[in-house]
Amino acid sequence: MNANSPAQEIYWHTTVDMPAVSxxxxxxxxxxxxxxxxxxxxxAARTLASRGVKxxxxxxxxPGWGASSRNGGMVLxxxxxxxxxxxxxxxxxxxxxxxxxxLDSIDTVEQIVRDEGIxxxxxxxGHLHLANKPNHYPELLHSAExxxxxxxxxxxxxxxxxxxxxxxxxxxxxxxxxxVSGGLNPAQFVAGLARxxxxxGAGLFGRAPxxxxxxxxxxxxxxxxxxxxxxxxxxxxxxxxxxxxxxGLQRKIVPIGSxxxxxxRLDERLAHEISPTGRMMYDHKNYLNYFRxxxxxxxxxxxxxxxxxxxxxxxxxxxxLRQDMLKVYPQLKxxxxxxVWGGTLDFAFDMMTHVGEQDGLYYSLGYAxxxxxxxxxxxxxxxxxxxxxxIKNHPFAAFPFPSAPLHLYDGRPWFLPFAxxxxxxxxxxx
Ligand SMILES: Cc1cc2nc3c(=O)[nH]c(=O)nc-3n(C[C@H](O)[C@H](O)[C@H](O)COP(=O)(O)OP(=O)(O)OC[C@H]3O[C@@H](n4cnc5c(N)ncnc54)[C@H](O)[C@@H]3O)c2cc1C
Numbered sequence: 001m002n003a004n005s006p007a008q009e010i011y012w013h014t015t016v017d018m019p020a021v022s023x024x025x026x027x028x029x030x031x032x033x034x035x036x037x038x039x040x041x042x043x044a045a046r047t048l049a050s051r052g053v054k055x056x057x058x059x060x061x062x063p064g065w066g067a068s069s070r071n072g073g074m075v076l077x078x079x080x081x082x083x084x085x086x087x088x089x090x091x092x093x094x095x096x097x098x099x100x101x102x103l104d105s106i107d108t109v110e111q112i113v114r115d116e117g118i119x120x121x122x123x124x125x126g127h128l129h130l131a132n133k134p135n136h137y138p139e140l141l142h143s144a145e146x147x148x149x150x151x152x153x154x155x156x157x158x159x160x161x162x163x164x165x166x167x168x169x170x171x172x173x174x175x176x177x178x179x180v181s182g183g184l185n186p187a188q189f190v191a192g193l194a195r196x197x198x199x200x201g202a203g204l205f206g207r208a209p210x211x212x213x214x215x216x217x218x219x220x221x222x223x224x225x226x227x228x229x230x231x232x233x234x235x236x237x238x239x240x241x242x243x244x245x246x247x248g249l250q251r252k253i254v255p256i257g258s259x260x261x262x263x264x265r266l267d268e269r270l271a272h273e274i275s276p277t278g279r280m281m282y283d284h285k286n287y288l289n290y291f292r293x294x295x296x297x298x299x300x301x302x303x304x305x306x307x308x309x310x311x312x313x314x315x316x317x318x319x320x321l322r323q324d325m326l327k328v329y330p331q332l333k334x335x336x337x338x339x340v341w342g343g344t345l346d347f348a349f350d351m352m353t354h355v356g357e358q359d360g361l362y363y364s365l366g367y368a369x370x371x372x373x374x375x376x377x378x379x380x381x382x383x384x385x386x387x388x389x390x391i392k393n394h395p396f397a398a399f400p401f402p403s404a405p406l407h408l409y410d411g412r413p414w415f416l417p418f419a420x421x422x423x424x425x426x427x428x429x430x
Contacts, residue, residue, distance in 0.1 A: 004336070008314050010070055011262040011299070011339035012187035019063040019194040021206030026227045030056040030203070032386065033222050033231035035210045035245065038068035039371060040364050041237035042193040043112070043379030045202035051387060055202045056229055058222065060209035064190035066241055070343030071372060072260065072290050072301050073189075074280040075109055075182040076127055077102050077153070080351050080368035084146055089350075090399050092150065097395040099151050102370075105377030106182060112376065113184070116199075118192030120184045121294070127181035127280040128158070128166050131173040136284045140176045153180075167281065168273040169328045183280045183292055186372060193376070210245040215359055233386055236363040237379065239371065240308070240344030243411075249363055250411035252354075252401055254347045257308045258369065259317035260301035261325070262294075262339040263332065271296040274329050289324050298332065300325045309342025317342060345369050349404055355382060355396035362386065364396070 019037075032048055034041040037059030048055045059065065079086065079102060087095035106124075113122045131137040137160065144155040156177040158166050163174060198204055205226070212223040213234065222229045236246045240255040266274070275281070275293045282290035289302040302321055307313050318340040325332060348354055348366035353374055355364045362385075364378040378396065385391040 005315075006261060006318050006337045006340045008311065008341065009339050010187070010341040011260075011297070012069055012073075012185055015185055015295075016188045016191050018069065018187060018191055019204065019206075021062050022204065024203070024205070026058070026205055026208060026224065026229050027054075027056055027203060028228070028230060030054050030229055030231045032056075032233045032235065033058060033220065033229050034235045034237055035222075036066065036237035036239065036241070037063035037194065037204060037206070038066045038237060038239060039190060039193065039375035040239065040379040041235065042190065042197045043376045044235050044237065044383040045204070046193065046197040046200050047380045047383035048386070049197060049200035049202035052201075053387070056231070057197070057202060057204045058208040058210050058224055058229065059204065059206050060241070062206040063194040063204050064187065067239055067343045067345065067371065068190040068375070069187040070260070070341060071186045072280070072292060072299060073184050073186040073294070073372065074127060074282070074290060074292065075106055075122070075184060075373045076280065076370055077106065077178050077180050078370070079353065079374075080370050082143065083151065084143065086352075087150065094395060094398055096151060099153070101377065101395060102374065103180065105373035106180060108377040108380060109182070109184070109189075109373045112193065112196070113189070116192055116196040118189060118196070120186075120188035120192060122182060122184040122189070123278075124180070124182045125278050125280065126177050126179040127282070128175050128177050128277075130167070130175040130281060130283045132284050134173050137174040140174065140284070144176055166277055166279065167275060168331065171328055172283070177279065181280060183278075184372070185294060189372075213245050213361070220360065233360045233362065235382060235386075236361065236365070239365050239367065239375070240346040242346065242365060246361070246363070247411070249365065252348060252403055253365055254349070255308050256303070256345045256347055257313055257342050258301060258303055258345050259309070259314065259321060259340065259342040260299060261318055261321045261337045263298045263300075264336040264338050265296045266298065266332075266335060268296065270331065271298075273331070274298060289328070291325070291328070297338075298325065298329070298335070308344040314340055314342045349402045352399070353378070353396055354401040355391065355394050356401060357391045357397075362391065366401075
C-alpha cells in the first residue's frame with residue numbers, strides 16, 4: 001500500500017447510514033425465519049410482515065452486508081443466460097414467462113422505491129451492452145432481432161459510427177441499448193429496504209449466523225450463537241455466501257468474486273464526455289467489465305480475480321481494474337481511484353436463477369450478477385407463494401437445479417483458477 005493506493009472500502013457505504021445491529025434478543029418462535037438480510041431476504045420479510053406474518057431475519061453480519069450493498073447498482077432486464085439459450089433449453093412459453101419476470105422485477109424495484117420513499121437515485125436510464133470485437137456487433141444485431149420477434153422487446157442498435165453519442169470511448173464496435181433498464185445506489189436501496197421491512201413489522205437480527213438447521217416436529221429448529229429460533233418455514237436468502245447451514249444448496253452454488261473501483265469525483269465536462277447518457281454499461285466479454293457514473297465518479301467493476309473477496313484479491317483487483325478502465329477511457333489517466341472493494345456472486349452450474357422448496361425450506365439464489373432487481377422481485381414473489389401455500393407454479397421453479405457435473409463439488413470451488421483461465425481463453429478466441 002502507498003499513499004496513492006485507493007482505500008479498501010465500499011464506496012456506496014460512504015453515501016448512507018447502513019443498518020445497525022439491534023441488541024434485541026432473538027424470538028423463540030417465528031412463522032417464517034429468513035436466513036440472510038440482503039435484497040432477497042429483506043424484500044421477502046417486508047412482504048410477509050406487511051401481511052401480518054411473524055418473520056425474523058437472521059443475518060450473519062449486519063442487514064445489507066452482502067452483495068446487496070456492494071454491487072454495481074445496475075437494474076437490468078434479462079438474465080445472465082441469453083434469452084436465446086433460455087428458449088432453446090426450456091421452450092418458448094417458459095422463456096417468455098421468465099423474461100416477463102425480469103421486466104416485472106424492474107417495476108417492483110420502482111414501486112418499492114416509490115411506496116417506501118427510498119432515496120437511492122433510482123432512474124430508468126437504460127443500459128448499453130458493448131461489442132468488444134468486430135464479430136460481436138452482428139451477434140448483437142441478431143439478438144436485437146430475436147428479442148423483437150420472440151419477446152416483442154425493442155432494443156436500440158448503436159452502430160459503431162454513432163457510439164460517441166453513448167460513450168466517450170473508441171475501443172468498442174457498437175452496441176445495444178435497452179431503455180427499460182435502470183440504475184440506483186445499492187447501499188441506499190438496501191438500507192431503505194431494511195427500514196421498510198422493519199416498519200412493516202419484521203424483526204431484523206444481525207450478528208446471528210445460522211449454524212444449523214434441523215427439522216423437528218414439523219418445524220425448523222434454527223441454531224445461532226445468539227440462541228435458537230423455531231419456525232414453520234425458512235427462506236434461505238444467502239446468495240454467494242451460502243454455507244454449511246444449508247449443505248444441499250451450498251453444493252449447487254459456486255461463489256465467485258467480483259470487484260469494483262470508484263474514481264474521485266470527475267469534473268462535470270469529463271463525466272459527461274465518458275457517459276453522455278448516464279446509462280449502465282457492460283461489455284460482451286466472458287471476463288466482462290461493467291461501469292457507470294454515480295455523483296460524477298466512475299464506478300468500474302469486473303472479475304479481476306475469480307476468488308471471493310479478501311484483502312489480497314481486493315488489492316490486486318485495484319490495479320487490474322484501473323488498467324482495464326484506462327483501456328476504455330485513456331482520458332482518465334490522471335483521475336485518482338479512491339475506493340476499491342469486492343463482493344461475492346452466486347453462480348449455479350447452469351448459470352440460471354433457481355427458486356424452490358423442500359419441507360418448508362424455501363430458497364432463491366443463483367442470480368449470477370443479475371440480482372439487484374431479481375432478488376428484490378423473487379424475495380417478494382416467494383413470500384407471496386408461501387402465503388398461497390405453494391411454489392410449484394413459480395416459473396423459476398419449473399426447471400431442474402443441477403448439481404456439479406459428476407458431483408465433483410462439495411462447496412469448495414477448487415476449479416476456480418481453471419474457470420478463470422478458461423474464460424480468458426474464450427475471450428481471446430471468440
Ligand atoms: C461486486 C458485485 C457487483 C454486482 N453488480 C450487480 C449489478 O450491477 N446488477 C445486478 O443486478 N446484480 C449485481 N450483482 C449481484 C447482486 O448484488 C446480488 O445478486 C444480490 O445482491 C443478491 O442479493 P441477496 O439478498 O440474495 O444476497 P446478499 O446481498 O449477498 O445477502 C446474503 C446475506 O446472507 C448472509 N448469510 C450467509 N450465510 C448466512 C448464515 N448462515 N446465517 C445468517 N446469514 C447468512 C450474508 O451475511 C449476506 O448478508 C453484483 C454483485 C457483486 C458482488
